[in-house]
Amino acid sequence: MSDLLELSLTISTDLAAVRAILRDYATAFGMAAKRVELLVLAVNEAVTNVLDHGGAGGRLTARAEGQGILVEVVDDGGTLRAEHLRRQPAANPTSGMGLFVIRTVCDRVDLDHPGGHSRLRLYMDFAGPVTV
Numbered sequence: 001m002s003d004l005l006e007l008s009l010t011i012s013t014d015l016a017a018v019r020a021i022l023r024d025y026a027t028a029f030g031m032a033a034k035r036v037e038l039l040v041l042a043v044n045e046a047v048t049n050v051l052d053h054g055g056a057g058g059r060l061t062a063r064a065e066g067q068g069i070l071v072e073v074v075d076d077g078g079t080l081r082a083e084h085l086r087r088q089p090a091a092n093p094t095s096g097m098g099l100f101v102i103r104t105v106c107d108r109v110d111l112d113h114p115g116g117h118s119r120l121r122l123y124m125d126f127a128g129p130v131t132v
Contacts, residue, residue, distance in 0.1 A: 007062040011050050011073070018047055022062060022071070029064050031126045038105040039124040043071050045098035046120050050075040058117070068107065068125040080118035082111055 007025045009018060019040050026036045043060070050058045055077030062071045085099055103109055108123040 005063065007060075009060045011047055011058040011060055011075075013051060015044055015047060018060065019044055022060075025062055026069055026124075029069060029126065031069060031124070032128075034130050035124055035127070038130065039069065039071070039122070042102045042105050042122050042124070043073065045101050046071075046073040046122065049080070049098050050077075053077065053079065055079075065123070067127075068123055071122045071124075073120045073122070074114075075118045078113055078116045078118050080111060080120065085109065085111060 007021065009021065012018070022043055023036055023040050026039055027033075031039070047058075047060065050073060053075075055075055058073065058075040060071065060073050062069055064070075085103060087099065102120075102122060105124075106122045107125050107128070108121075110121040110123075112119050112121075
């Protein structure tokens with residue numbers, strides 16, 4: 001298990017760095033490799049949404065919690081709403097799949113709005129079946 005209790009990053013356009021840091025963090029806590037990749041995919045989608053739609057600023061935190069890892073992605077815009085999370089993709093989408101992917105791969109997804117910001121919480125168990 002890692003000595004690093006919580007990961008905290010300012011969201012930037014360096015998505016490769018965000019993915020690598022999160023991958024190392026989740027692996028250090030013993031998350032199954034396939035689940036690590038799904039968590040990294042989901043977080044990449046959430047961070048991309050912040051950059052594209054959330055005021056281009058925000059913060060990512062991750063911490064081991066219970067039997068998995070909780071990642072919080074907070075954006076400055078505060079425009080993400082529950083109906084965005086529930087939206088089904090179009091029949092032949094060319095974009096707009098990020099939230100659907102997040103909902104599909106994560107074990108739990110929650111949204112709230114502390115201080116006028118959007119906070120998306122993504123939870124992934126350390127182990128378990130891969131549902132994708």
